Amino acid sequence: MAKDLFANRLKKVVPFDQDGSFFYRKAKKYIENNNYINALNYYRKAIEKDPDNLEYSMDLAEVFSEMGYYHESNLILFYIMQKNPSRTECYFAIGCNFLGLQEFSKARDSLQKYLEADEYGFYAEEAQNLLEVLQSQEFFIENFNEADPVRDETLALATRGKDLLDKGDYRQAVRVLEKAAQRDPGLIFARNNLALAYFCIGKLDKAIEICLDILEEYPNNVHANCNIAFFLNEKGDSEASNKYIERVISIKTEDVDDLYKVAVTLCEMGQHRRVNQLLKKLLQYKPYDTKVLHYMAVSCYNLKMFKSAYKYWDKVEKINPNNTISSYYKHYVRSIMKNEREFTELPYHFQVPYDEIIRRVKTIHDLLKLPSVDLAEKWKNGNALDSLLRWGLDLNDVMIKKAILNVVASFRDEKAEQFLRAFVLRKTEGKEQIREALTLLKEMNAKEPYLAYVDDSIVEVSVNFNSTAGSGRDVIEAIPEMAIERIKSYYLVDCEDDIRDIWESVVTLWEKTGKPRIQKPEGWAAALELYYRIREGLPVSKTELAASWHVTYNTMMNNYNYINKLLAEFWEQMNW
CATH class of the missing domain: 1.10.472.10 (Cyclin-like)
Structure with missing residues (x-):
């Protein structure tokens, strides 16, 4: 009888689908306990349930700011401003984010916009104080630093060279960084980046020569010591490489960029225990940096600390649920713990292993050959195709990117529109790819203007098909x-x-x-x-x-x- 009674009760259970406010309250509780990673998860669920509730989006933007993801926070704030221009407090929050990014002129402009829009607003006094600090800084620079337009131009050239290096355009990076280094040999970061660029195009001896020149002048330069240690190791001279590693380890520094450089070098050299200790220190400064967390996970894995590795990859996935790299490694380490595959050391770069890259690229090619009806069905049913295509956009392959953008646009639904809108806000994309995505949004009849990342700024863009020559x-x-x-x-x-x-x-x-x-x-x-x-x-x-x-x-x-x-x-x- 008890069994029948229990069965009858089960039949009466009504599934209860929680609304956005339920997840929002859960997120707030995590925030109270300074658990930002889990708070992110519940804010996203709240927005998914109630996308029109801009309070949820405002709070999510604030969490991203607290975690140091200022650019991601600004993307949300710009979206809110598009939805409701009366939310003037967004200008203040955007200004604070630009301060965090050290983009001071943009911070000043945003804070001024806030005061113009709401002179007696809630944050008016704080905005005024920040503007006074910025103006004091500008006064100091203008009156106590000698103006040097040539050096400013050279610095801009060196920065451009670093951007080209980061984007994988190594030959152009060499050309630009050579000019910067020749104009001003005192820009050591340009010379260090030039050494890396030479290494990337296969000129190892030239890269080593540049490092030696730097170290003759600045023997304790962390980046030069790290670079030459890595280059010599690649050349097969492990004894000389270790000499520079020991030197750089002995240099006492609390500079986050220096610590990061040493950590990445130790990763490349396969010194797992040392890098594990250093990354623990680095995580005190950058607890939410997904690359640092990934490096930590790999070091734990290579030291056969599998549970710890899983924990760090899980954090990466919670911070960025759209990435398929951490989810791949979570599955990978579980299979190791279940003795389903043999242990082999993993490389540290934030990407899946080479054989998995080949498999995924082949899968993308095969999927793009499917009939449009079948492909649209896969797009609508779940997020597997969405996640795979987002991963494909991170490959340094223009043709793959173009194919992905065009096939996503062909679906012509809200999900496809959001995919393309997110793409045009990626800082790492070239102008041609951004223009391609904007054109596809226009062809989809997506509402204008579009927010896009152009010339190092987030701007509103409208696409005009009437002009054959364009702008x-x-x-x-x-x-x-x-x-x-x-x-x-x-x-x-x-x-x-x-x-x-x-x-x-x-x-x-x-x-x-x-x-x-x-x-x-x-x-x-x-x-x-x-x-x-x-x-x-x-x-x-x-x-x-x-x-x-x-x-x-x-x-x-x-x-x-x-x-x-x-x-x-x-x-x-x-x-x-």
Whole structure:
């Protein structure tokens, strides 16, 4: 009878689907206990249940700020402002995030916008105090630091070189960093990055030579010691490599960037126990950094501390649930603990193993060949395809990215729209890929304006299909690509980096001298091709070249002379 009674009770159980407020309260409790990682999980669930509740989004943005994810916080705040422009407190929060990112001019602009929109608002006094601090800093820089525009330009060049290095454009990084290092040898970070760039293009001896030059002047430079230790290890000279490792370990530093560099070097050298100890220290400064947590997980795994490894990969997954790397390694370490596979050491880079990369890329290719109906069905049923395609976007392969963006756009649903909107806000993407995604959003009839990350800023963008030439910026950016396409059709030469570099120098100088009116882009592309051919000693008939571009000889030569004179004057000023 008891069994029948229990069965009857089960039949009467009504499934209870919790609303957003339930998860929101749970998130608040975790925040009270300073458990930001679990709070993230419940804020996301609250927003999933009630996406129109902007209070939930505001709190999520605040949590990201507390965790040091200032850019991610700003993305949410910009989204809130688009939904409800009256939420002026977002300007204040955005300004604080820019302070955290050390982007002080953007912080000042945001704080001023807040005071203009709500002069007596809740954060008005705090905003005014922050502005006074920023103005004091600017006053100090303007009045007590000697203005040095040449050094500022060189610093910007070195920063651009670092960005190119991070994006995997190693040859262009070498070109840019060489210029920066030659102009100002005192920019040690540029020379260290140049050494890395040389290593990445296979010039190991040149990379070592640069490190030795730095260490002759600055023997305790952490980055140079780390670089040369790694380079010598790659060359097979472990004895010399260990000498530099011991030196860098002996250097007492609390600088977070230095600690991170030493940790990454020890990871590359496979010194698991040492790196484990160092990462514990680094996590005191960066407890929510997903790469540091991943390195910690790998070090634990390689030391056969499998439960600890699982714990750290679980943290990575909770912070960034869209990544499929930590979920792969969680499954991997579970299989090791169950004796389902043999233990082998894992590399530290934040990516799945090479054989898994090959398997996933093949899966993506096979999926993209499916009939559109079958593919749309997989898209709608669960998040497996979504997660795989997001992983594919992190590969340094333009063709794969383009294919993924186009196939996602073909689904034409809310999920696809959010996928593309998230893509155009990625800081690491090139302009062409951002433009491609914006065009796809427009073709999907997604509501404008779109928020996009352009020229190191988050801006509102509207796409205009009516103009065949596009915006002035689009025309300027198209000119080098036109020249590259033509030259590569005639000569099998690696010209892309050189031509883009020449054109970027011209465009940068226009910011000071004023941009001429561009009526016919082909005339400038022809002039750019002519400049490159002459510089590289390639054969050229000027009359035939102009005719092939369907421009007059005078147009091409006027533009060529303009480019030549502009660059010649610039290098003369730089004493080159």
